[in-house]
Amino acid sequence: MIYPIVAYGDPVLRKETKEISEDYPKFPELIENMFETMYAAHGIGLAAPQIGLPIRLFIVDATPFEDDEDLSEEEQQFVSTFKRVFINAKIVEETGDEWAFNEGCLSIPDVREDVFRQSTITIEYLDENFKKQKETVGGIAARIIQHEYDHIEGILFTDKLSPLKKRLIKGKLANISKGKVKVDYRMRFPQAKKKR
Incomplete structure (x- = not known):
């Protein structure tokens, strides 16, 4: 099922999110639907607040970057398999020089700006099987995680x-x-006038 993506201005995008446990209702279905929603919108990351859920959950799939000629061969190989589910994530360290990259967001269509972020992160999280993981990631994959973690x-x-x-x-x-924006995926706008 493809969810509508919550647009800029919706309070859920500013809410403090709650941790979840293994007994979260219909969790495998939620993950499957989030990936389906993200792909339908041509995204590389999607966080639960973007579909209206104030929980500590996000997904990423960096594989669209595997053919990016600006990346080193090593980084291209890494992103070609970088598809993850992050539950109750905590970035424990950010290191390296800050670098700019032109970012966009499915909740803020038609706006792209250079954002400075540190180049390497260490993150602790639970995967889709609720197994503890700790990973140090750099480059474009780190940036995608930082954006979704935010x-x-x-x-x-x-x-x-x-x-x-x-x-x-x-x-x-x-x-x-x-x-008042053109998008080719389903969205929910907080201040849209209701049609009578």
């Missing part, structure tokens, strides 16, 4: 922009929350 912390990539950039996109963000 979602479960109630942070959006636009929060990381300079005051000037924020002012420049303010009107676009207001239009997104009202549904």
Whole structure:
């Protein structure tokens, strides 16, 4: 089942998320539906708040980057298999130089901006079988995780922009929350006028 993606301005994107346990209702189905939703929207990551659930869960699939010529051969090989489910994740360390990358977000269509993030992270999480994992990841995979992790912390990539950039996109963000944006995937807009 493909869920509508929650648009910028919905309070769920700012909520404090709760940890979940193995008895979370219909969990395997939820994961399957999240991947289906992400692929339908041509995304590489999706966090539970983006489908209206304030829980500490996100998924990533970096495989679309495997043919990216800007990546080293080693990094291309790594992302070609980098598909993960992150439950109750905690980034325990961020290291390396900050680097800029042009980011977008399924909840904020039509807005792309350079965001600076550190190059390497260490993250502890439970996988889809609720087994403990600890992984150190760098490059594009680290960036995808950092972006999705921010979602479960109630942070959006636009929060990381300079005051000037924020002012420049303010009107676009207001239009997104009202549904005044063209998208080719299902969305739920918090301030869209109801049709009578």
